[in-house]
Every structure is written in structure tokens, then in C-alpha cells.
Amino acid sequence: MPGSRSVWFATSNDHKFEEARLVLADSGLALQRLGSKGVEMQADTPQEVAALAASEAFRSAGKPLFVEDTGLYIESLGGFPGVFASYAFKTIGVDGVLRLLGRSPRRGAEFVSAVSYRDSEGSADFTGRLRGSIAWSGRGTEGFGFDPIFVPEGAKATLAQMTPATKCQVSHRAKALGAMCEWLTTARGR
Numbered sequence: 569m570p571g572s573r574s575v576w577f578a579t580s581n582d583h584k585f586e587e588a589r590l591v592l593a594d595s596g597l598a599l600q601r602l603g604s605k606g607v608e609m610q611a612d613t614p615q616e617v618a619a620l621a622a623s624e625a626f627r628s629a630g631k632p633l634f635v636e637d638t639g640l641y642i643e644s645l646g647g648f649p650g651v652f653a654s655y656a657f658k659t660i661g662v663d664g665v666l667r668l669l670g671r672s673p674r675r676g677a678e679f680v681s682a683v684s685y686r687d688s689e690g691s692a693d694f695t696g697r698l699r700g701s702i703a704w705s706g707r708g709t710e711g712f713g714f715d716p717i718f719v720p721e722g723a724k725a726t727l728a729q730m731t732p733a734t735k736c737q738v739s740h741r742a743k744a745l746g747a748m749c750e751w752l753t754t755a756r757g758r
């Protein structure tokens with residue numbers, strides 16, 4: 569789009585970038601990619617992880633950019649894996665989470681997405697949440713990560729049984745990115 573404002577998404581995750589492309593499609597913002605959000609610092613919440621990473625990425629790249637960090641909180645596991653979602657996915661994976669839950673009827677869970685934006689004028693932070701439950705077994709082939717076992721509240725399908733566009737109508741990430749978009753194109757002017 570000629571004259572449109574560029575904003576960079578620092579992520580190593582192709583799926584996250586594609587979802588951001590869908591959410592920002594009609595915003596008038598030109599989405600660009602930075603290969604990685606840099607060294608991921610350990611912190612207690614996705615909001616802190618995203619804020620630390622965004623500040624670091626802006627210091628080194630000097631471009632208007634955002635990073636996004638997601639946590640998955642499973643109620644009957646005391647909130648595990650929380651901010652360690654990436655580590656849990658790489659180690660025990662979807663099957664390991666299903667094993668931990670066993671036949672427990674308590675399957676409530678929540679995705680929390682934290683988006684941190686930085687540019688030379690300042691910063692802003694946004695959070696999106698998606699409540700739901702952990703399925704009894706994996707279903708679907710769309711999406712990534714824990715999508716095959718996450719059923720959003722009010723739905724029967726897992727996120728992996730939804731098209732990317734349908735996932736983006738309800739997802740934690742789409743809510744946080746939508747709020748950032750709104751802020752960039754209204755409060756911040758264009």
C-alpha cells in the first residue's frame with residue numbers, strides 16, 4: 569500500500585506471523601517481519617516477557633516493532649505450563665499435557681497473549697485472552713502448538729479444526745493485535 573506505515577513483528581514463529589497478517593490485513597498498516605524477537609528473557613508473565621523482548625528488539629533494530637508472547641494456563645495443573653508454554657510444547661508436547669490431565673473432568677484453560685509495541689515515540693502494551701478447555705484427545709490439522717487440544721468456550725471444535733480466519737475471530741492473539749491496531753490507527757493517528 570503506497571504511503572502506508574510499516575510495523576515490524578519480531579517472531580521466529582511462521583504461524584504467529586500469518587495470524588498477524590490476517591488481523592492487520594485491512595488496517596492500512598504494512599506488516600513486515602524481523603526474524604526473531606531475540607533472546608527470550610525469563611519472567612513470570614507473558615506481559616513481562618513481551619515487554620522485555622520488545623525493548624531489547626527496539627534497542628537493536630531501531631524500527632517501529634512489536635513482539636508477542638503467549639502463555640497457556642491449565643487450571644487443574646495449577647496454571648502450568650503458563651509462561652513455559654514453549655518449553656512444555658518442545659518437551660512433553662500435546663500428548664504429555666493430555667497425559668498429565670488424564671481423565672480429570674476439570675479441563676478449564678486459558679490462553680493469554682501479550683503484545684508489546686515500541687517505537688521512537690514510546691511504547692504500548694496489549695493483552696488478549698481466550699478461555700476454553702482441554703479436549704480429551706487431539707483433533708484437527710490447522711494452526712500450531714496446542715491448537716489440536718484447545719476448545720474455545722462456547723465452541724465444539726478445537727482451534728486446529730478451525731480455518732485460520734475463524735481462529736482469528738476468537739483468538740487471544742487476534743484480540744491483543746486488534747487492540748494494538750486500533751491504538752496505532754486511532755490514538756496514535758496515521
Ligand code: ITT
Pocket residue numbers: 578579580581584604605636637638639640653654655657711712713714715727739741
Ligand atoms: P516467538 O519467536 O514469537 O517467541 P514462539 O513459538 O516461541 O515464537 P511463544 O513463546 O509466544 O512463541 O509461544 C509459546 C508456545 O505456546 C508456542 O511454541 C506454542 O507451542 C504455544 N502457542 C502459542 N500460541 C499458540 C496458539 O495460538 N495456539 C496454540 N498454541 C500456541
